[in-house]
Amino acid sequence: xxxxxxxxxxxxxxxxxxxxxxxxxxxxxxxxxxxxxxxxxxxxxxxxxxxxxxxxxxxxxxxxxxxxxxxxxxxxxxxxxxxxxxxxxxxxxxxxxxxxxxxxxxxxxxxxxxxxxxxxxxxxxxxxxxxxxxxxxxxxxxxxxxxxxxxxxxxxxxxxxxxxxxxxxxxxxxxxxxxxxxxxxxxxxxxxxxxxxxxxxxxxxxxxxxxxxxxxxxxxxxxxxxxxxxxxxxxxxxxxxxxxxxxxxxxxxxxxxxxxxxxxxxxxxxxxxxxxxxxxxxxxxxxxxxxxxxxxxxxxxxxxxxxxxxxxxxxxxxxxxxxxxxxxxxxxxxxxxxxxxxxxxxxxxxxxxxxxxxxxxxxxxxxxxxxxxxxxxxxxxxxxxxxxxxxxxxxxxxxxxxxxxxxxxxxxxxxxxxxxxxxxxxxxxxxxxxxxxxxxxxxxxxxxxxxxxxxxxxxxxxxxxxxxxxxxxxxxxxxxxx
RNA sequence: CGGGGUGUGGCGCAGCUUGGUAGCGCGCCUGGUUUGGGACCAGGAGGUCGCAGGUUCAAAUCCUGUCGCCCCGACCA
Numbered sequence: 124x125x126x127x128x129x130x131x132x133x134x135x136x137x138x139x140x141x142x143x144x145x146x147x148x149x150x151x152x153x154x155x156x157x158x159x160x161x162x163x164x165x166x167x168x169x170x171x172x173x174x175x176x177x178x179x180x181x182x183x184x185x186x187x188x189x190x191x192x193x194x195x196x197x198x199x200x201x202x203x204x205x206x207x208x209x210x211x212x213x214x215x216x217x218x219x220x221x222x223x224x225x226x227x228x229x230x231x232x233x234x235x236x237x238x239x240x241x242x243x244x245x246x247x248x249x250x251x252x253x254x255x256x257x258x259x260x261x262x263x264x265x266x267x268x269x270x271x272x273x274x275x276x277x278x279x280x281x282x283x284x285x286x287x288x289x290x291x292x293x294x295x296x297x298x299x300x301x302x303x304x305x306x307x308x309x310x311x312x313x314x315x316x317x318x319x320x321x322x323x324x325x326x327x328x329x330x331x332x333x334x335x336x337x338x339x340x341x342x343x344x345x346x347x348x349x350x351x352x353x354x355x356x357x358x359x360x361x362x363x364x365x366x367x368x369x370x371x372x373x374x375x376x377x378x379x380x381x382x383x384x385x386x387x388x389x390x391x392x393x394x395x396x397x398x399x400x401x402x403x404x405x406x407x408x409x410x411x412x413x414x415x416x417x418x419x420x421x422x423x424x425x426x427x428x429x430x431x432x433x434x435x436x437x438x439x440x441x442x443x444x445x446x447x448x449x450x451x452x453x454x455x456x457x458x459x460x461x462x463x464x465x466x467x468x469x470x471x472x473x474x475x476x477x478x479x480x481x482x483x484x485x486x487x488x489x490x491x492x493x494x495x496x497x498x499x500x501x502x503x504x505x506x507x508x509x510x511x512x513x514x515x516x517x518x519x520x521x522x523x524x525x526x527x528x529x530x531x532x533x534x535x536x537x538x539x540x541x542x543x544x545x546x547x548x549x550x551x552x553x554x555x556x557x558x559x560x561x562x563x564x565x566x567x568x569x570x571x572x573x574x575x576x577x578x579x580x581x582x583x584x585x586x587x588x589x590x591x592x593x594x595x596x597x598x599x600x601x602x603x604x605x
Numbered sequence: 606c607g608g609g610g611u612g613u614g615g616c617g618c619a620g621c622u623u624g625g626u627a628g629c630g631c632g633c634c635u636g637g638u639u640u641g642g643g644a645c646c647a648g649g650a651g652g653u654c655g656c657a658g659g660u661u662c663a664a665a666u667c668c669u670g671u672c673g674c675c676c677c678g679a680c681c682a
Contacts, residue, residue, distance in 0.1 A: 216681085269681070271681070272679090272681090273677090273678080278682090279682075332682095353682095389682050390682090424639090424640065459642035459643050460640095460644090461643085463643050475641070479641070
């Protein structure tokens with residue numbers, strides 16, 4: 124269709140240039156706009172609504188597991204950040220520093236938080252004295268700043284929004300259990316609400332969080348075959364407790380250092396949502412997080428204009444508070460224009476109501492995921508719409524799951540490994556001996572990194588390392604990553 | 606930090622080679638006709654051409670400098 128071409132011209136097809144497609148979509152769907160500062164963006168209402176839904180759905184899970192929200196300062200005295208050696212080293216290059224305030228040079232420079240371990244630990248040291256104060260389970264929603272050289276909307280920005288949980292426990296076992304519990308919460312949330320299948324696993328020493336004992340992550344596969352870390356959960360051990368002196372007197376009267384965890388997901392999830400589900404026509408929002416779940420477009424002909432409009436308004440009012448339904452009764456835009464715009468924005472379900480539908484006593488429903496059209500009688504709407512949305516949610520997950528399955532391959536020798544990575548991308552499962560030198564060599568030669576060592580034992584059998592063939596180890600997930 | 610690109614009404618671009626005081630498409634505003642996959646007609650508003658200096662009677666255009674932003678790589682949620 125001529126019109127189709129015209130429209131599609133505004134969005135670069137994925138096959139032509141995936142990264143340009145991504146940029147076209149985030150801008151045209153009005154998720155964000157570039158701000159005057161490099162790497163910074165304004166998150167527009169439609170994009171922010173996704174974040175609000177994430178906050179609500181993930182926030183609910185965080186609270187349900189006993190955590191409470193709190194807020195800690197944006198500014199961290201430089202000396203605090205520098206306490207934990209590995210932590211400083213990891214973050215120093217990307218830290219923004221405030222040196223002046225109130226027109227004067229500051230006595231101590233202030234770091235703009237790149238993450239809040241330091242400032243939070245300094246407070247926890249004051250709050251914790253006894254085993255009775257534990258566990259301490261706190262989460263905060265905030266912005267953080269990391270001075271990035273290479274930025275991309277949502278995926279890597281100089282400032283981003285996230286949620287960071289910081290907990291303190293009496294024992295190592297409890298801390299480890301908490302770390303894994305929250306990883307599980309992330310997996311459940313991302314799979315069931317964002318419809319993105321993920322692999323849960325442990326990070327290698329090289330890839331772990333600066334200052335952590337162990338880092339776990341959930342890893343997702345984007346539709347261009349590159350992996351994206353979608354959430355991390357760290358067992359901090361006693362590293363921070365020791366330098367910040369978070370001590371408690373235990374039941375046995377002894378003074379002990381506490382065990383800590385931290386875990387976070389960021390606005391990067393929005394990037395994942397776009398890259399996992401989107402197509403050449405734009406976004407495809409999973410209904411559970413879609414800012415608009417259903418759009419109702421009245422077809423306003425000269426005849427029956429008022430009747431159609433009245434019925435549309437009546438239907439919209441009926442779903443008020445039950446579904447996120449938007450009535451698009453703007454005049455001056457043709458129905459076709461609206462269809463395309465809402466498809467670009469990824470609204471899962473579109474309802475059309477025109478003179479014909481009025482006669483037939485219902486609406487025409489069109490799914491964003493399959494393009495399938497159906498007629499729904501007015502009386503069935505209340506019951507049918509949630510079912511269709513649920514079906515769309517499941518279908519999106521299933522599509523993504525299938526894609527991941529088709530793009531997860533096993534490699535038994537290095538040539539095979541290299542070929543898969545360079546020609547097909549996706550996840551590659553291969554044996555790794557555990558030596559950082561092999562990890563590094565693989566990265567240099569293929570640009571693929573170890574995404575994680577899966578928690579779920581895949582075959583569980585050890586084999587010769589894909590790189591050195593000498594050492595033996597279990598299979599790890601490799602991929603080129605964002 | 607390297608490589609590339611780009612800066613001209615809100616957006617996308619042309620004009621620059623060969624200096625002569627800014628144009629096109631989209632969008633926007635008004636009115637009318639339209640409306641089942643990005644409608645049409647008529648009228649209209651809107652730009653000291655990233656910034657600074659220089660050359661010239663005259664600079665979007667030539668020269669010098671500078672800044673921003675975007676993309677691709679090395680480092681990272």
